[in-house]
Amino acid sequence: MKLCIATVSIGGSLIEKIGAIGAAGFDGLELLDEDLRKSGMSPEECASRCADLGLAIELYQPFRRAEGVSGDEFREVLARFRGELEVMRGLGAESILVVSNTDADADASRDLSASQLAALGDAAAEYGMTVMFEALAWGTHISRVADAWETVRYADHPNVVLVVDTFHLYAAGEDVSVLAGLPRDAVAFFQVADAPWLEMEVIQWSRNHRCFPGEGEFDVLAPVAAAVASGYRGPLSLEIFNPGYRERPATEIAKLGADSLRQLVADLAKRAPEGQGWAR
Numbered sequence: 001m002k003l004c005i006a007t008v009s010i011g012g013s014l015i016e017k018i019g020a021i022g023a024a025g026f027d028g029l030e031l032l033d034e035d036l037r038k039s040g041m042s043p044e045e046c047a048s049r050c051a052d053l054g055l056a057i058e059l060y061q062p063f064r065r066a067e068g069v070s071g072d073e074f075r076e077v078l079a080r081f082r083g084e085l086e087v088m089r090g091l092g093a094e095s096i097l098v099v100s101n102t103d104a105d106a107d108a109s110r111d112l113s114a115s116q117l118a119a120l121g122d123a124a125a126e127y128g129m130t131v132m133f134e135a136l137a138w139g140t141h142i143s144r145v146a147d148a149w150e151t152v153r154y155a156d157h158p159n160v161v162l163v164v165d166t167f168h169l170y171a172a173g174e175d176v177s178v179l180a181g182l183p184r185d186a187v188a189f190f191q192v193a194d195a196p197w198l199e200m201e202v203i204q205w206s207r208n209h210r211c212f213p214g215e216g217e218f219d220v221l222a223p224v225a226a227a228v229a230s231g232y233r234g235p236l237s238l239e240i241f242n243p244g245y246r247e248r249p250a251t252e253i254a255k256l257g258a259d260s261l262r263q264l265v266a267d268l269a270k271r272a273p274e275g276q277g278w279a280r
Helices: 014-023 033-039 043-052 071-091 110-126 145-155 166-171 176-180 202-209 221-229 250-271
Strands: 003-006 028-032 056-063 095-099 130-134 160-165 187-192 236-238
Touching (some): 003 056, 003 250, 014 028, 014 250, 033 043, 033 056, 033 071, 043 056, 043 071, 056 071, 071 110, 130 145, 145 176, 160 166, 166 202, 166 221, 221 250, 236 250
Parallel strands (some): 003 236, 056 095, 095 130
């Protein structure tokens, strides 16, 4: 099982982030689009630096306001999306994270959202790429894993798949039961974040108080174990929004993150049925 971390999780320049991620022993990373833009590197230069350290760019993210928009705006969405696919081609990345619409004017029609995701899937397929769709807990109409899965199912496109994030799962009031109810292999990418239980605006909670597994109060192990039990063997990726982490040395935070994921994998291995070997 590959261990990954999003570049947003640590501080410093993109060059420093990539170096720290490689030194910590991760297998790959999620690349934040803003990190790439601010770096001054071309996509090809970024890809080369990652490859030199044995890092795969598992996910390019995020792509916002992608669904639930008018037909006129969606033409602009497609043009913007194709521009990101060109960036990804230079990166050698095959998957892009598309997040649910969080704006007040988002259309509630699930059929509309599904058809628009399917159109993005068509565009991605032309490039040999995949749309990975995630429900943000503060999404206007798609805020839960169950909502995202229904939309992916309605889209019915081989290049449109489901992402689960433990923070959004719990923040939206769901639990492991929603994963147990999904078809086998439904989850295509799994993001891991712990957090303390706080009473505050969800977006502020998410952007400021996420932490590594074992440092918060979420039962992170349960949803990951449920996904693994249903056949998930993709990356486990840390996506940690925490200003305090970004103020500390990138190498320190990357190592702490890698250690936390390795412990999570060790704990998962203890739960696996005898003979079901999948640890690193």
